[in-house]
Amino acid sequence: xxxxxxxxxxxxxxxxxxxxxxxxxxxxxxxxxxxxxxxxxxxxxxxxxxxxxxxxxxxxxxxxxxxxxxxxxxxxxxxxxxxxxxxxxxxxxxxxxxxxxxxxxxxxxxxxxxxxxxxxxxxxxxxxxxxxxxxxxxxxxxxxxxxxxxxxxxxxxxxxxxxxxxxxxxxxxxxxxxxxxxxxxxxxxxxxxxxxxxxxxxxxxxxxxxxxxxxxxxxxxxxxxxxxxxxxxxxxxxxxxxxxxxxxxxxxxxxxxxxxxxxxxxxxxxxxxxxxxxxxxxxxxxxxxxxxxxxxxxxxxxxxxxxxxxxxxxxxxxxxxxxxxxxxxxxxxxxxxxxxxxxxxxxxxxxxxxxxxxxxxxxxxxxxxxxxxxxxxxxxxxxxxxxxxxxxxxxxxxxxxxxxx
Amino acid sequence: xxxxxxxxxxxxxxxxxxxxxxxxxxxxxxxxxxxxxxxxxxxxxxxxxxxxxxxxxxxxxxxxxxxxxxxxxxxxxxxxxxxxxxxxxxxxxxxxxxxxxxxxx
Amino acid sequence: xxxxxxxxxxxxxxxxxxxxxxxxxxxxxxxxxxxxxxxxxxxxxxxxxxxxxxxxxxxxxxxxxxxxxxxxxxxxxxxxxxxxxxxxxxxxxxxxxxxxxxxxxxxxxxxxxxxxxxx
Amino acid sequence: xxxxxxxxxxxxxxxxxxxxxxxxxxxxxxxxxxxxxxxxxxxxxxxxxxxxxxxxxxxxxxxxxxxxxxxxxxxxxxxxxxxxxxxxxxxxxxxxxxxxxxxxxxxxxxxxxxxxxxxxxxxxxxxxxxxxxxxxxxxxxxxxxxxxxxxxxxxxxxxxxxxxx
Numbered sequence: 001x002x003x004x005x006x007x008x009x010x011x012x013x014x015x016x017x018x019x020x021x022x023x024x025x026x027x028x029x030x031x032x033x034x035x036x037x038x039x040x041x042x043x044x045x046x047x048x049x050x051x052x053x054x055x056x057x058x059x060x061x062x063x064x065x066x067x068x069x070x071x072x073x074x075x076x077x078x079x080x081x082x083x084x085x086x087x088x089x090x091x092x093x094x095x096x097x098x099x100x101x102x103x104x105x106x107x108x109x110x111x112x113x114x115x116x117x118x119x120x121x122x123x124x125x126x127x128x129x130x131x132x133x134x135x136x137x138x139x140x141x142x143x144x145x146x147x148x149x150x151x152x153x154x155x156x157x158x159x160x161x162x163x164x165x166x167x168x169x170x171x172x173x174x175x176x177x178x179x180x181x182x183x184x185x186x187x188x189x190x191x192x193x194x195x196x197x198x199x200x201x202x203x204x205x206x207x208x209x210x211x212x213x214x215x216x217x218x219x220x221x222x223x224x225x226x227x228x229x230x231x232x233x234x235x236x237x238x239x240x241x242x243x244x245x246x247x248x249x250x251x252x253x254x255x256x257x258x259x260x261x262x263x264x265x266x267x268x269x270x271x272x273x274x275x276x277x278x279x280x281x282x283x284x285x286x287x288x289x290x291x292x293x294x295x296x297x298x299x300x301x302x303x304x305x306x307x308x309x310x311x312x313x314x315x316x317x318x319x320x321x322x323x324x325x326x327x328x329x330x331x332x333x334x335x336x337x338x339x340x341x342x343x344x345x346x347x348x349x350x351x352x353x354x355x356x357x358x359x360x361x362x363x364x365x366x367x368x369x370x371x372x373x374x375x376x377x378x379x380x381x382x383x384x385x386x387x388x389x390x391x392x393x394x395x396x397x398x399x400x401x402x403x404x405x
Numbered sequence: 406x407x408x409x410x411x412x413x414x415x416x417x418x419x420x421x422x423x424x425x426x427x428x429x430x431x432x433x434x435x436x437x438x439x440x441x442x443x444x445x446x447x448x449x450x451x452x453x454x455x456x457x458x459x460x461x462x463x464x465x466x467x468x469x470x471x472x473x474x475x476x477x478x479x480x481x482x483x484x485x486x487x488x489x490x491x492x493x494x495x496x497x498x499x500x501x502x503x504x505x506x507x508x509x510x
Numbered sequence: 511x512x513x514x515x516x517x518x519x520x521x522x523x524x525x526x527x528x529x530x531x532x533x534x535x536x537x538x539x540x541x542x543x544x545x546x547x548x549x550x551x552x553x554x555x556x557x558x559x560x561x562x563x564x565x566x567x568x569x570x571x572x573x574x575x576x577x578x579x580x581x582x583x584x585x586x587x588x589x590x591x592x593x594x595x596x597x598x599x600x601x602x603x604x605x606x607x608x609x610x611x612x613x614x615x616x617x618x619x620x621x622x623x624x625x626x627x628x629x
Numbered sequence: 630x631x632x633x634x635x636x637x638x639x640x641x642x643x644x645x646x647x648x649x650x651x652x653x654x655x656x657x658x659x660x661x662x663x664x665x666x667x668x669x670x671x672x673x674x675x676x677x678x679x680x681x682x683x684x685x686x687x688x689x690x691x692x693x694x695x696x697x698x699x700x701x702x703x704x705x706x707x708x709x710x711x712x713x714x715x716x717x718x719x720x721x722x723x724x725x726x727x728x729x730x731x732x733x734x735x736x737x738x739x740x741x742x743x744x745x746x747x748x749x750x751x752x753x754x755x756x757x758x759x760x761x762x763x764x765x766x767x768x769x770x771x772x773x774x775x776x777x778x779x780x781x782x783x784x785x786x787x788x789x790x791x792x793x794x
Binding site: 029033101103104107134135136139140142143144145146147149150153154157165169172176179196 | 688
């Protein structure tokens, strides 16, 4: 095999490497083990190095959206800012507060990092280029976010600090609540595509509807995609759902007692988690690595995939830099009284719509139209109940709300 | 591949987990600790179900389906049990099972 | 195949769990170590901390966790059904619709009694 | 019987699980018990995966670690004073329970090493997840619906009990 073949299709490197190892007379399990260790190290390196770029990008873009300059001292355009931060955090004193529970205090950041690294394993970057194409892929992703909530709860409890514990409670309540619409909007996509494995999801979305419309899930079920987007805003603890770091209320969430590198791990989890959520959105709803000529040149998939993920990530940053924070009661009410019932309705729409006619193209149109109708009906109902709420408050408090509402 | 591991090894782990869980459920004073023991018992049962599924009817999924049902029942049990514990704690200010011996609240 | 994935995920989990400790170990070599009483006291807004933080919290959080648990189990039941759905008939759809409606009842009850209202 | 590296993985996982389970029943601090419990759940998930039941391993992590363990930790925190240490954690029957548990373990292991299990040397089915999904709505449809009823009853009951009036 020549080098151009590998550039054209990088997913062949793995099997080729395995063959090379086997040809040296190695036991098969040793060859597999070496291959797996190299794969794991690649995943970890990609995660850590993407974090360095990502933190700079996020700070710069948030600054520009808010008419600030952002990091601009270390290196050109402040590109070296994150490296400078790493050096600072490494050389910072690490304080463990009195009365902290040492075991859980040290375990909590490790759990946070473990979550992001484990989720990174199922992201298909190009055709076949994925850490592990698990047959339970999407459910694995949902299960891993449970580890992050355990980590946050542990950090909050171990710090022996009231703010940290309150922050831990809040963040877990938030992560849990929004995990339900997250999981059920994924369920809608699984019903339509019939697989949970991430790479197979991307393959399935390569089919064209009526021969020319890309069969991405966002086309088939725009409302499910919107619900998933809102849920990843909350799962990534981003504004308007960043109650975790509501400075004016609870200082900084469960990680206030952490300093030095242990704090850095929480910080890393926050940024990389949003990138991974954006990648999952791109994989499930935007067709993953699908794009023109990807069959002939699978390497193009890497470009398509990162372009799609970056667009989602930019949308996340945009929302974060623009919207004010919600109150916790508004957030929980919105999740349980709006998102969860609506998501169940969307699941039913997709399940029924996939069975209306034997023709998949026509079913896709039916599901898509039903999704859009459901979106407008939901907006109508929510709008009406919000208006009624304002009316009620106006009646209760005459004199307030003189300005136009 | 995993058939190279003898079935009895998995069953031994199940038996060990069951015994530890039984000790936890019998010996602990705290109601939440007793509940944790019961969760260990259910896990031990599940290990056996899945192991028998793998070794005796590998082409079917009967054991796994039953294990998922056990999982769901364990969760329902934990939810109601912990709700009871919280409610008792609120009215009696204790969660020690030795102190909760009245039939009327 | 399943076991090959298992090995990968197992190594990944071990590395993921070990990595933060390795980082903290490296930092331990570099960083200053001068703890004192004031530094390691609990962070609060300037005043001395009163009592420990392990205080009682309201049952509201528990109620939300409860509803979450029920829906989580529902997801575990529905995901394999969704994968199999392509090869199943109308009867399968009917059963799942009943399943979802039965669980929806619980949510409506919670809504009705005000358990979903954050006080 | 040749010892392969799979045996070593099994022994490591089994040892980890049993160690964590011992931690659950031996720890004096209730919160530490909960952390050990999470470890034991993770170990059991690993064992499922070793038995090639991938779906069940993930369901175990999702339900036991993501949901039940969180519920237990919440309940511990909601009842103040439960984890403040130095109180006696075991009741008067601790000694006899230990004896009973040890005897039970010896008896079980004696029995299950005696039995000649009808083990089948076969590979698992290629794609078990659709089979599980199909079993829910065909063979096991009645348990499936009973579980739905049970879950909604559990939800209603637990809310009724736990609400502050």
